[in-house]
Amino acid sequence: MIRFENVTKVYARGARPALDAIDLEVERGEFLFLVGASGSGKSTFLRLVLREERPSAGRIFVAGKELSTLSTWKVPHLRRQIGAVFQDFRLLPNKTVFENVAFALQVIGKPRHHILTTVPDTLELVGLGGKEKRLPHELSGGEQQRVAIARAFVNRPSILLADEPTGNLDPTTSVGIMRLLDRINRTGTTVVMATHDDEIVDQMRKRVVELESGQMVRDQSRGVYGSAR
Numbered sequence: 001m002i003r004f005e006n007v008t009k010v011y012a013r014g015a016r017p018a019l020d021a022i023d024l025e026v027e028r029g030e031f032l033f034l035v036g037a038s039g040s041g042k043s044t045f046l047r048l049v050l051r052e053e054r055p056s057a058g059r060i061f062v063a064g065k066e067l068s069t070l071s072t073w074k075v076p077h078l079r080r081q082i083g084a085v086f087q088d089f090r091l092l093p094n095k096t097v098f099e100n101v102a103f104a105l106q107v108i109g110k111p112r113h114h115i116l117t118t119v120p121d122t123l124e125l126v127g128l129g130g131k132e133k134r135l136p137h138e139l140s141g142g143e144q145q146r147v148a149i150a151r152a153f154v155n156r157p158s159i160l161l162a163d164e165p166t167g168n169l170d171p172t173t174s175v176g177i178m179r180l181l182d183r184i185n186r187t188g189t190t191v192v193m194a195t196h197d198d199e200i201v202d203q204m205r206k207r208v209v210e211l212e213s214g215q216m217v218r219d220q221s222r223g224v225y226g227s228a229r
């Protein structure tokens with residue numbers, strides 16, 4: 001579903017690479033934690049998958065397409081197959097829960113009848129049934145993240161990228177968010193989550209890839225947060 005072949009990303013001439021010769025394959029339906037110190041290259045990895053950044057060297061394949069040969073006009077189609085969730089939720093503050101999620105479908109031209117059935121179903125799935133009319137500021141942090149996940153998942157993407165989705169949440173709320181991401185993964189969605197949350201990683205026992213200064217230093221199935229090296 002995602003394949004990096006010898007991928008290097010250098011942001012500025014002379015700087016050390018943010019990612020250095022990464023070879024990694026993520027299979028369809030897998031759940032992968034990306035761990036590593038701040039600045040180790042986790043967000044860069046996710047931005048490359050979304051084609052928000054281009055690699056300096058190497059090749060990236062996402063959902064069967066090689067990103068460097070993908071014409072610009074096809075990028076929106078690529079991104080429709082990828083949901084993204086962030087630490088800071090990124091909801092539209094003046095839109096209700098329903099509108100925030102519906103907006104993701106409106107911008108890709110889905111018909112009204114589709115939106116009117118899919119949005120409530122997805123809100124139910126993330127545990128927000130009954131809160132459709134609330135504004136983001138009327139929700140807890142965990143609920144806001146659930147809206148963000150609903151928005152990322154409403155189009156049933158084949159890949160979900162999460163960049164520190166529990167970074168602003170307390171431990172109990174984080175567990176709820178992880179259960180939800182796990183449930184989404186079990187529907188067949190490939191999930192890649194960058195995180196500093198050691199408790200979550202240790203609890204979930206999924207594949208763990210560790211980056212250190214842009215290099216991949218560990219790839220462990222049913223892994224833990226702390227390196228055993």
Ligand SMILES: Nc1ncnc2c1ncn2[C@@H]1O[C@H](COP(=O)(O)OP(=O)(O)OP(=O)(O)O)[C@@H](O)[C@H]1O
Pocket residue numbers: 011012017018036037038039040041042043044045
């Ligand atoms: N737009 C940019 N321009 C220049 N350098 C950048 C840019 N974005 C990231 N970097 C650098 O690339 C390296 C990797 O950054 P990245 O954001 O991918 O790390 P990260 O592992 O996601 O960190 P964090 O856990 O703090 O989010 C860092 O040295 C960072 O300073």
